Amino acid sequence: MSELINAKLDDLDLEQRSIKAYGKGAKERRVYFGKNNYKCLNYWLSMREEVENVLDDTIFISQNGEKLKKRHLQHVVSRIQEKAGLEEVQVSPHVLRHTAATLAVQNGLDIFSLKRQFGWEQMRTALKYVHMSDKALQESYSNSSPMDNIE
Numbered sequence: 238m239s240e241l242i243n244a245k246l247d248d249l250d251l252e253q254r255s256i257k258a259y260g261k262g263a264k265e266r267r268v269y270f271g272k273n274n275y276k277c278l279n280y281w282l283s284m285r286e287e288v289e290n291v292l293d294d295t296i297f298i299s300q301n302g303e304k305l306k307k308r309h310l311q312h313v314v315s316r317i318q319e320k321a322g323l324e325e326v327q328v329s330p331h332v333l334r335h336t337a338a339t340l341a342v343q344n345g346l347d348i349f350s351l352k353r354q355f356g357w358e359q360m361r362t363a364l365k366y367v368h369m370s371d372k373a374l375q376e377s378y379s380n381s382s383p384m385d386n387i388e
Contacts, residue, residue, distance in 0.1 A: 238330040240268075240356075242305045244296045251275065256296075260356040268354060338363070 240258045248257035254275050258268045270278075278296075285291070285298060293304040310330065318328040338355055342348070352363040379385070 238307055238310060241330070242295065242297060242307060242310060245294050246296055247294070249278070249296060251278065258356065264356065266353065266356050268356075 240260065243259065244256055250256065253269075254271070255267050255269045257265055259265055281297075285296075288298060288300065288302050291298060291302040293302065295304045297305040297310075299305055299309060314328060314330060314333070318324065318326070334355070338351060341351060341354070346354070348360070348363055352360055355363065357363050
């Protein structure tokens with residue numbers, strides 16, 4: 238959540254579809270995003286330009302031009318949760334990050350790239366966030382089985 242609300246316009250590189258993120262201990266890394274996030278960010282930036290009296294250089298600001306606060310972000314997530322009809326499910330920025338990590342692996346991101354993308358120091362941290370389904374494990378292994386790839 239802190240990385241999101243502290244992200245600055247100067248850290249955004251739309252051409253490379255990436256942003257500089259500052260994790261714990263002010264450690265800097267480059268985080269990459271896909272085409273859909275690119276479209277959403279472009280849309281948001283055009284909306285941001287319409288805000289009068291912008292008071293902050295962060296990417297995400299409130300309607301009155303101030304830096305987005307954690308409480309406001311939590312409120313936005315809660316509103317989206319309600320609209321999606323997910324009141325019975327735990328939804329928070331942390332849960333969304335966990336889900337993003339899990340889905341990235343299910344869509345083919347390797348564990349080393351996951352560790353780097355999410356800014357984790359230890360591989361075991363990345364492993365805690367990843368729950369590979371039996372089907373995904375079966376498919377992954379069938380494509381990489383040493384015995385099946387002997388010529």
